[in-house]
Amino acid sequence: MNRKKLQKLTDTLIKNCKHLTERQGTTIGLDRNAFRNILHVTFGMTDDMIMDRVFRGFDKDNDGCVNVSEWIYGLSVFLRGTLEEKMKYCFEVFDLNGDGFISKEEMFHMLKNSLLKQPSEEDPDEGIKDLVEITLKKMDHDHDGKLSFTDYEQAVREETLLLEAFGPCLPDPKSHMEFEAQVFKDPSEFNDI
């Protein structure tokens, strides 16, 4: 990320802020709703719970507002993160209670809505529970019934698709490209701000 691009990202934030929240007080930043709006509109994310977690992930100081540096840091992982950075980020998103492990309950919680409910099924949760079991079997290398970061990391290194195993918390490639095309295209456009 070079200087120019950083600058551009800051500017998008400012643009977005101005666009969405004029009522903001002293600090320039995005509150939860505005942020989720952006996630939805720009990056095509739809899962409420995940989006919430993403906000938490961006908002490092937990002040309920994503300021410029948090925004830039988060976007740098989104757009240019190495595999390691993304793994850490995703793991934090998925680790709902922040205890350093992704437990079965957390997985269940995240996958709750991932299967179409069959009308004929007696127990709609059975499929989810099964999915959780499958995932655990695949990723839990130390067999302790929950995923530590090491487990997760090892699994992702073997199969990159598992990076966002519990929900899309990174932008999908298409939105990613569109966003980049839009933001990084013409420097002259930003000059009149």
Next chain:
Amino acid sequence: MSKQDVRFSEEWDKEKELNEAPKKEEEPTLQKALPASGKSALEKNQINFGKNQMTKRLEPSLNWKATVDFKDHKNVLRDTQEERHGGKLERSGPIVSAGRTQLVRKSAEKIEEIISESSSESEEDEEPPDHRQEANADLPSEYWQIQKLVKYLKGGNQTATVIALCSMKDFNLAQETCQLAIRDVGGLEVLINLLDTDEVKCKIGSLKILKEISHNPQIRRNIVDLGGLPIMVNILDSPHKSLKCLAAETIANVAKFRRARRAVRRHGGITKLVALLDCAHNSQEPAQSSLYDARDVEVARCGALALWSCSKSYANKEAIRKAGGIPLLAGLLKTSHENMLIPVVGTLQECASEENYRAAIKAERIIENLVKNLNSENEQLQEHCAMAIYQCAEDKETRDLVRLHGGLKPLASLLNNTDNKERLAAVTGAIWKCSISKENVTKFREYKAIETLVGLLTDQPEEVLVNVVGALGECCQEYENRVLVRKCGGIQPLVNLLVGINQTLLVNVTKAVGACAAEPESMAIIDRLDGVRLLWSLLKNPHPDVKASAAWALCPCIQNAKDAGEMVRSFVGGLELVVNLLKSDNKEVLASVCAAITNIAKDQENLAVITDHGVVPLLSKLANTNNDKLRRHLAEAISRCCMWGRNRVAFGEYKAVAPLVRYLKSNDPNVHRATAQALYQLSEDADNCITMHENGAVKLLLDMVGSPDQDLQEAAAGCISNIRRLALATEKARYT
């Protein structure tokens, strides 16, 4: 395809009901998909299949790869894990597919297309038996697990789908039970549908699975039936390199039968695949994260793999060339990655069977690289390079190029390594074709290749023998090599090979034996080993190429044998057989038989016998031909046969003379000489002179009297003098 859909969903329903019931219970009806009418289809197909098999065996093909026997042997030698074909599975029986109409259409198309496709392709197209899971056997636990996963694939969102796909990939997808399990629970449709979505992760996951299971021939067909190919071809346009790679690799696995290759071409796949080879061209700087990225070299490699599979079809070879594939392939040859080289050389070798390619191959300096890679350590690479050289060496310039780039030595040294039979076959094939040039033969002798070749005449599989004998046949065109072959004890094994059924082999063996027979000492050995009788019985072989080749070989045998006349007479029914061959339709056979008759008729007794068998009318009937080769040998035969009894007169009666005069108008000096000699013989009879005069022979012959060819001069002059003498005598008679 709708029928299949219905069937799949029916089965799916059945299975769903079954899931409620205890799993231990075995349901025989679950897997039985044979409709009652399918039984008769089974029998019908068996008959069709048998016929196809038979016609294939008799089909003329000098391309050794196409022989049925080779396929058998290949199965014995090779692991079932080998990438190229699933040979064993494909030949054991007819297909019982859902659509009988589909099958009928397929076999009709097959017959239409059999001419347009290259012969190397025909082996794989027998429909494999469509196994359903054994109803009686315990369904393995994988089956149930896979079924569950497919259910999640159908009913899950992207997240669940990705999890299910990753889990499915963990099964041993190389095992047939798993592959068929995926198919039987409707997994193939789901996987293919996933390819049609916009979800990159789902596409990747799905392709990873499809890539593995498409090693199974039945699954390949199912994928094509379900319309999977056009979707995969579209994925080749994706900006994500890893998707391109996966799609190309899957296409490489699927496009192993004719219908699939055609489908790839029809959907514009060839152009896209050729575009993948272009790694110099830099697509937009990947702004993407490295998750979906792959190196350009990898993309090119996968593209080459796919093209290799597709290139077995003639129309695809053309398409590749038109899309500008050759320069790109040539460029890729310069790398040193074996993984890249093998599919590139494989593709080149497939395509090199076409002439258009050979010109381009020469232009792109590909031969140089092929020769260089002959020295690689990788056996498969060596094999393909040798095969490519075999294909290209049809052309003289290429043969010279191979020599100039030092290709003959590695070829000769690879002869010593007989373990890898496929490579040996390729190497011997390359040597065979290169030996067509005399300078190369000299080099081979220097490298002691001829002795090694003689050593390979025994204990080798047929596809190797064909090439070894072919090579020896070419080498023995030269005197020194004939002597060498004899001294190495090569004559005996060659004669032993005269009793085979492989047509290509027989053609080559007869040629080699014929070449050796030019040397009197070798001829004596051949005679002692009863070789002439064996050659003679090959005249009865149903295949015209074999007949012709045997007849050609008999000529030097008769010329050089001691007591040739005796020998020929000793073959019971032999002379009658030869004369009857004059009734054939095949020009090559006719020319060769005429040549043989010319030699036979040198012996007076034999000439009498063949006259009794009616050689004169038969020869006369052939006189009306424009084929110079036939004309020459026919004229020679006629001139020989004139020297018995009233054959001269008889030829005139059977109206052979007038057509002969027309031969003088040909451009071929051999034809002139032979015709002049025939006319000279015929002109001893007055009626013939009149016919010749009426047909304007005199003028034509006059021109030839001045020819530099002495025999022609003499014959022409002799003929004219006979005609003149008759004219004078007639005049004299008129005035006295």
